[in-house]
Amino acid sequence: MDGTGRMKVDRVTLAHGGGGRAMRDLIEGVFTSVFQPPGGEDQARLMDAALKEPGARLAFTTDSFVVTPIEFPGGDIGKIAVCGTVNDLVVGGARPLWLSAAFIIEEGTEVALLRRIAASMQAEAQAAGVRIVTGDTKVVERGKGDGVFVTTAGVGVIPAGRDLGAAHIAAGDAVLVNGYVGDHGAAILAARGDMALDTDLISDCAALGHLMEAVLAAAPGTHAARDATRGGLASALNEMAAEAGVSVELNEDALPLRPEVRGICEILGLDPLYLANEGTMVLFVPQDQAAAALAAMRSRPQGRDAVQIGVAKNGLAGRVSLRSSFGGARIVDMLVGEQLPRIC
Amino acid sequence: MDGTGRMKVDRVTLAHGGGGRAMRDLIEGVFTSVFQPPGGEDQARLMDAALKEPGARLAFTTDSFVVTPIEFPGGDIGKIAVCGTVNDLVVGGARPLWLSAAFIIEEGTEVALLRRIAASMQAEAQAAGVRIVTGDTKVVERGKGDGVFVTTAGVGVIPAGRDLGAAHIAAGDAVLVNGYVGDHGAAILAARGDMALDTDLISDCAALGHLMEAVLAAAPGTHAARDATRGGLASALNEMAAEAGVSVELNEDALPLRPEVRGICEILGLDPLYLANEGTMVLFVPQDQAAAALAAMRSRPQGRDAVQIGVAKNGLAGRVSLRSSFGGARIVDMLVGEQLPRIC
Known part of the structure; x- marks a missing residue:
């Protein structure tokens, strides 16, 4: 898997999707030389002692990412693909272990961009303590894709005794968030440039595994968590409240909103509660453990x-x-249409 | 998850990707009502007794599918997405258990097409004995995708004691295939219509799990297997021979080629050894177990x-x-460029 120097062209051609030597050069030169997956077969072969423990369960999730622009302040499609899938595992109480990464690349895409995406994914995976163990690349003709789309799937292990889920939410639970709301959506909007919005906003894109473990250690009674991605905090809360059969009352003054996010929303007539987040989760915690959960989060x-x-x-x-x-x-309803296409 | 009647529109709009109610209607009305994944969280929570057995390992793989046309004789992008990922697990000796399915849908795509794809995936998953347990949908603007792309990831279990891989191939091994070569590539080519090729060819698209279990029962000494997809039989054999450090000598007269495939290849100057297959695998089996492996296959x-x-x-x-x-x-080299874009 010595990929150095294998890719001698600057842009991806249809030949790179054809199953032959050009494809192998792309995969080895750009992806596997960075991810270093185990083994040479079409599948990764894995085991983790935690999976063998009585009562442990496997968690499995996937997301496709089509965010535009592909690179934005605070991240890129690769970082978001790792964080998004890791967070889907984490909010269910799973410890993330392994990721797959599949790329659909438009003909003409710069190889240098793919290299930056791969490096970004690997850095984020290492920080989150997961390994990218298997993958795929496909190439589509110019005008049949948009640069690169990334689909990650993730496998983790839920330790015995952990059972987070919206069904466990109870009246009286404190509703917590780990940080500012709407940063990702507003940063992407500003990055698109067609609004002439000049801000220093960066996406909150982050993997939340270590944070979640700290919360569960400090507040083991935590009932449920969800990452407030596409559809924003409002959609996550609506889904959870419906599944739990409770209502949720939010305190507007307590909502952590950056002035820049508030400003962008006022200019464009958007509601920050519907803006996507990529490193913000909402948690339902029994009120008597809320202070402990908050303290655990604030130390990270x-x-x-x-x-x-x-x-x-x-x-x-x-x-x-x-x-x-x-x-x-006022009622914070489920989003009906959409605020921003291709936010993640 | 009562999805009946939820989707009242005929075509997908950008709102169906926005994270709100329209997206939920699309997902529930078209996908989860068919797949019936367990649980309501962003992750599936799973366990299989076989994973707990001493020595058992987990197998994990992924593929994106961008085949065009989306529907073709013998299958569609959904069937190929299930079969392709199942087969990647199977050729490594894994018993496939669970699949994820992520859809990148172009604005304007007919909802009826998505329903046919979902039904096709579910039927194939049931036949293969796997469950589609988690998924995602994204929508991109018209002209930024091409109908629908599907990415599946698969998780299976490799029982203790099974260790198939190209590294185990030994000189003297018989090289077997389970059926005709090149059907999928030729069928797709004919289905594209721009060649005015009138044939009855259908793709060989099929899941091979039950077949592989029969082979391993009859010929437990089997060394390695690989599905000869993109890049064809030639690419699979080149990769395996290189990894094993052996050479492979094929007998042209023994190659199972349909007359129509041979004809298409002659007309277009293609080599059937490089045509993609989606239900054909190549196996390396010790010569003294080859007859048993062939008999086991021929009974299915x-x-x-x-x-x-x-x-x-x-x-x-x-x-x-x-x-x-x-x-x-003649030397059958690794494919350098590509014969056919978007064959899978």
């Missing part, structure tokens, strides 16, 4: 700005409302 | 036309040659 970079934003109540099942500082309240 | 529909096509030798490592009925021999 990804949770420095953790805060309680609301409470679960015995109200209309599935209703999420936002109470303002003036005493009024 | 996917192996009815199984035959020995060559032998591994102590020759130049990695060299694959084809000996013709006239006594001449």
